Structures are given as structure tokens and as C-alpha cells.
Amino acid sequence: MRALLEAAGVPMAVARSGLWRPIHPAHVLGIERALRQWGQSMAALGAVAAVRYPERAAVIDENGTTSYGELDRRVERIAAGLHADHKIVAGSKVAILCRNHRGFLEATLAASRVGAEVLFVNTEFAPPQLAAVLERHAPDLLVHDAEFAVPAGIPAVPSDLAALVASDASAAPKPESPGHITILTSGTTGTPKGAPRVPTAMGLAGLMASALGRCGLRSGDPMVIAPPLFHGLGLLTSMMAFFLGSPLVLARKFDAEAVLDQVEEHRVGVIVAVPVMLRRLLEVGPRDLPSLRVVLSGASALGASLASEFIERFGPVLCDAYGSSEVGIATIASSADLIAAPGTVGRPCLGSSVRILDDDGRPVPVGETGRIFVSSGLVFGGYSDGSSKAVVDRRMSTGDMGHLDQAGRLFIDGREDDMIVSGGENVYPVEVEECLARHPAVAEAAVVGVPDEDFGQRLVGYVVLRSPATPDELIAHVRGELARYKTPREIVVVDEFPRNATGKVLRTKFGS
Structure with a gap:
């Protein structure tokens, strides 16, 4: 991997990381043996x-250090x-x-x-x-x-x-x-689907090079990985930690004060978190954390105001990664990017490319919104059920709409479809609507996402009732059948839904 990074033209990033050190001949034999075996x-x-x-410590968790x-x-x-x-x-x-x-x-x-x-x-x-x-x-x-x-x-x-x-x-x-390793994601109906891939050194090389160069990762720095390891962000960053020989500092559940305690106790250099976790870290009283050099955010929209507030409190340590279960991490924004271009998710990782296309698959001008397509060594080959995302000129759709600025930085403008991203988790309204509709009191249900400072978006359900039911009762019904992040935070009872001439529910009209 080091040779791949050097060949990619990033020797200074490798040198700063501490990876550029002689490998003992016995280690070379052991590495060759491992690659032949697996x-x-x-x-x-x-x-x-x-x-x-x-x-070196590999894992620090509730059971100690190994x-x-x-x-x-x-x-x-x-x-x-x-x-x-x-x-x-x-x-x-x-x-x-x-x-x-x-x-x-x-x-x-x-x-x-x-x-x-x-x-x-x-x-x-x-x-x-x-x-x-x-x-x-x-x-x-x-x-x-x-x-x-x-x-x-x-x-x-x-x-x-x-x-x-x-x-x-x-x-x-x-x-x-x-x-293969397979991450479960959701299809257009909200049914979880498998996104399998075989991780390769070539696939990880560009991501590692960009993380080393833009974020300043270093070999041996303890890393708190707060998002679930089953999530693409948690899994990819754990693989990066193994490559760097860094201890993974893990806890079963996220607690902001406990994370800062871990940073102090273990001299943690890197925190990986989703934006709602960053918000919780800001709510904890100020700490002097001299070891903390990198905070890598991802999996959900960071937002310019949160990025600015975090950098003001903790210094220029914040980076933002953008991608998906299907394409991996496609872009990384450094703190300098986040300061110079608020709201950006950065530039493509080394070996990746991003194109903004119109509905006919043609590139759109700089600054104009279109569909985001990505190519990289981390793009998957299709879902385990045989389906896939749209592909144009060997680049895969992320399902997002966005635009590029003159410096080549990417900005996310919304979703192609109705998918809601809440706290880093993808939620499709149809699944939640069908769950609400299974309640005997509900005649019709619609679910939309509205902006939320902590979670990026929160779910709001709108229902037409056929018999009396309270919002709390309907929320409890969903919570009993679906994951917590798919449970609406609010239920609004209405007399009828806004519709177009063909009877399609106009989701954008809710709350207007």
C-alpha cells in the first residue's frame, strides 16, 4: 500500500504520517505470506x-486493551x-x-x-x-x-x-x-439490500492518500470511531486504522462526554463521527485536548454553521467526507475547504472522479445543479439481488443532486428521490408510511423530512384518520415495528393530502 501511495504522488503525506519507515526483511516475508494466504x-x-x-494496541474497549x-x-x-x-x-x-x-x-x-x-x-x-x-x-x-x-x-x-x-x-x-463484505442499505421501497464488495489495496489507496494529505492522519494515532462499525463510514475508517497501525478506541454506545474523556485518557489523535455527534460534543464544556488533530465527519450533511462552530471551538481539525454505501468515500473536505467554501464536501479523493450530469447524462456547467456520478476503486458491483444504481460512462449515481464550484469542490443540493437522511441513516418514506397505514386508525399516511440542526433531517408524519388516535400512540406503533431512526419525531393529523391532477401526493406542499 505504501508503494501505491508513493506511486500516486503523495510521498510527503506518507512521510508525515510516519508510514515512511524501513520495513524489516522478516516483516516483508510475513506480509508476502499474508497476501498469498488471503x-x-x-x-x-x-x-x-x-x-x-x-x-501496538489494536483495540481499546470496555474489556481493556489488546x-x-x-x-x-x-x-x-x-x-x-x-x-x-x-x-x-x-x-x-x-x-x-x-x-x-x-x-x-x-x-x-x-x-x-x-x-x-x-x-x-x-x-x-x-x-x-x-x-x-x-x-x-x-x-x-x-x-x-x-x-x-x-x-x-x-x-x-x-x-x-x-x-x-x-x-x-x-x-x-x-x-x-x-x-465479500456486505453492507445493508435500502432500495427504493426501503427494503434493506446488500451492497457487497471485496476491499482491495488499490481501492483503498486513493482514499488513504487523500486522508493522509488533507486530514493529516498519522500512523499509531489512537482513533475513536463513534459511528457503528456496520456503517460504511465506521467500517472504512476502521480499515484505515488497521493500515495505519492505530488503536481503535471503541464504545458500544455514543456518549459525548465519555468520548472526550477517552481523548484525554488515551491521547486520541482522531475522532470519527457523524454530524449529530459533533453537535453533542459541542454541548459538552470546553476541554483542553492537545492530542486531538483530526475530526472526520461523514454519513450525513455536516452543514456550514455546524462546521464553523466546531472549528471555532476545537480549531482547524475538522474534515468532512462524502459518499455512500455504493460508492464508498468519494470526496474529502479539509478544514481549509470548509472555511473557504462553507457547505462544501470537498474535492474528489485521489483516483476518484465526480461528474454532475443532467437527466440525459450530459455534463452540466460549473455551478449548475445536476445528478452526482462517481467513479473510484471503492464503487460496488451491484446489489446482492442483482439490481444496481444508475451508471453513466462507468460512473455510478450517488442518488444526490449537487454542483461543483470553480475550484472543483462539490456541494450537495438535495436528493434525486424522496429519501430522507436522518442522523447519518437513510430512511425511505414509503416504508414508514406503510407501517403507519397498518395501524387500524390510519386511513392514509405520508412522511417527509424537514431540516434539523442535530440530525440533518427529522421525520414528520402526516396522517388522515379513520378513527381517533393520538400522535404519541402512532409514534409508539412505528417504534415497535421499525428501527428507531425511522420513527417520526412528530405526527400531524390533517383532513386531506395535497395532490396534483393525477392524484399524486405533493410532499413539498406539507407544512406550507
Whole structure:
């Protein structure tokens, strides 16, 4: 990877990061062995980190600290146990339903060693959603935290993985090809779909180069990764931490004051967070945090005012990353970008390109809004159900509308469709509307997103009732069936919906 970064023309960024140091000949042999064994995969990434940084802390969580060497040895035993005790082989599917702790990483790396597909499951799914997702994707094994009930018929093991670590089985066989990692996203109806990909060194090289150059990441700097690891932002930045040999500082749930405590205690250099988390950090009293050099935001609209307020409080440490589950991280804005061009999400990462196209697939002039299309080494090959996003000239749609300025910086102007992004999570109104409509008192339902300083957007439901029901009752109904982030914050009862001549509901008319 270092050679790829240097070939890409970013030697100074590599030098500043601390990666530019001689590699011991024994390490070279170990790295070559890992790549021969597991190819370009999560398994190889973890094994290479253990070769290069065996004594460095890899994970700091509720159970203490473990080194990269210790993590690698545990992963080896877990992989052997997965193969021997649960018959997991190349092509099997292992689902992971875990919050942020070492068990998530151990299960991911071990399943990758076997060549299995790893399916990351959203921990916010309500029980009916979880059951439906697992039935649809049919994993051969589920690794789960104890707080989550396992649907009947799903083979499962607890996320402490103690029994697998104790396995005395022989090492798992070498897989013929790397396994996929699959992030669950949502289709146009709101049904979660799998977005599989095989992470490669080439795919990560451009992102790493841009993160090193624009954000100033450094090898060995402890990183607090606050977003869920099953989320694209959390997963990609955890992979970056492995590459950098940086300790991942993890907690099962986000607490702003606890994060700042972690920064002080572990001399954290990097915080990864979504914008609503940044807002919570601002609400905590001022702290002197000399070790903190980078705060990387993503997964949701940052907003110019929040960026400005954060930089004023914490200094020019803030960077913003833009992308999606389908295209990975496409652009990064440095603090200098955020100051010079408020509202920007930055320039394309090295090896990526962004085009703004009209409805006919033709480029639009600078400054004019159009559909955003991206090419990069992180773009996926299509959903697991065979569908895909729109592609024009080998570039994939992100589903967003936006424009470029004269300096080549990207700005997001809205969504192509009605998708709502709340707190970094994608919500499609149809799914929530159908849930509301299943309540016996509801005749019709419509859900829209409205601006929210904390969450980017919040959900507001509009209903026409056939019998009496309170807004609190309807909110509780949705909360019982769907994930928390899909629950409207407000329900408004109306006599009728605004419609056009063909009877289509005009969502933009709500609240006007």
C-alpha cells in the first residue's frame, strides 16, 4: 500500500504520517505470506497489521486493551473454530449483529480468513425487521451481542466468541478467493439490500492518500470511531486504522462526554463521527485536548454553521467526507475547504472522479445543479439481488443532486428521490408510511423530512384518520415495528393530502 501511495504522488503525506519507515526483511516475508494466504481482503489487512505492529494496541474497549499481535492470534483460533465447529467455508455467509467492540472486529477478520461473506446487520433494526432481513439473506451463522434476540432457526454464537477462541482445531484452510463484505442499505421501497464488495489495496489507496494529505492522519494515532462499525463510514475508517497501525478506541454506545474523556485518557489523535455527534460534543464544556488533530465527519450533511462552530471551538481539525454505501468515500473536505467554501464536501479523493450530469447524462456547467456520478476503486458491483444504481460512462449515481464550484469542490443540493437522511441513516418514506397505514386508525399516511440542526433531517408524519388516535400512540406503533431512526419525531393529523391532477401526493406542499 505504501508503494501505491508513493506511486500516486503523495510521498510527503506518507512521510508525515510516519508510514515512511524501513520495513524489516522478516516483516516483508510475513506480509508476502499474508497476501498469498488471503489476497486483498480484511483478513490480509489484519494479518499485515499484526506483522508490522505486533506490540501496538489494536483495540481499546470496555474489556481493556489488546495488541495487534494478540488480536491476530485470537482471530486465527476463531477462524479455526468457525471452520471446524460451524462448518464455515469459503462462500458461507456470516452475519454480524454487534455494537462497537472487539468482538465485531474479531468476527469480521476471522470470517474473512475462511473466505466467507460477511454480512453487517444494523443494530437498530426492530425485531420484525431483523427477522425479515435474516430470513431474506439466510446466513450460515450469526455472531450477536447478548442484548439481541436471535430469531428461531438461525445458527448463532455470542460475540465474546469464547468457545471459538478456545478451539483446538487445525487452522482453517486457505480460501481460493477473498470473501465479500456486505453492507445493508435500502432500495427504493426501503427494503434493506446488500451492497457487497471485496476491499482491495488499490481501492483503498486513493482514499488513504487523500486522508493522509488533507486530514493529516498519522500512523499509531489512537482513533475513536463513534459511528457503528456496520456503517460504511465506521467500517472504512476502521480499515484505515488497521493500515495505519492505530488503536481503535471503541464504545458500544455514543456518549459525548465519555468520548472526550477517552481523548484525554488515551491521547486520541482522531475522532470519527457523524454530524449529530459533533453537535453533542459541542454541548459538552470546553476541554483542553492537545492530542486531538483530526475530526472526520461523514454519513450525513455536516452543514456550514455546524462546521464553523466546531472549528471555532476545537480549531482547524475538522474534515468532512462524502459518499455512500455504493460508492464508498468519494470526496474529502479539509478544514481549509470548509472555511473557504462553507457547505462544501470537498474535492474528489485521489483516483476518484465526480461528474454532475443532467437527466440525459450530459455534463452540466460549473455551478449548475445536476445528478452526482462517481467513479473510484471503492464503487460496488451491484446489489446482492442483482439490481444496481444508475451508471453513466462507468460512473455510478450517488442518488444526490449537487454542483461543483470553480475550484472543483462539490456541494450537495438535495436528493434525486424522496429519501430522507436522518442522523447519518437513510430512511425511505414509503416504508414508514406503510407501517403507519397498518395501524387500524390510519386511513392514509405520508412522511417527509424537514431540516434539523442535530440530525440533518427529522421525520414528520402526516396522517388522515379513520378513527381517533393520538400522535404519541402512532409514534409508539412505528417504534415497535421499525428501527428507531425511522420513527417520526412528530405526527400531524390533517383532513386531506395535497395532490396534483393525477392524484399524486405533493410532499413539498406539507407544512406550507
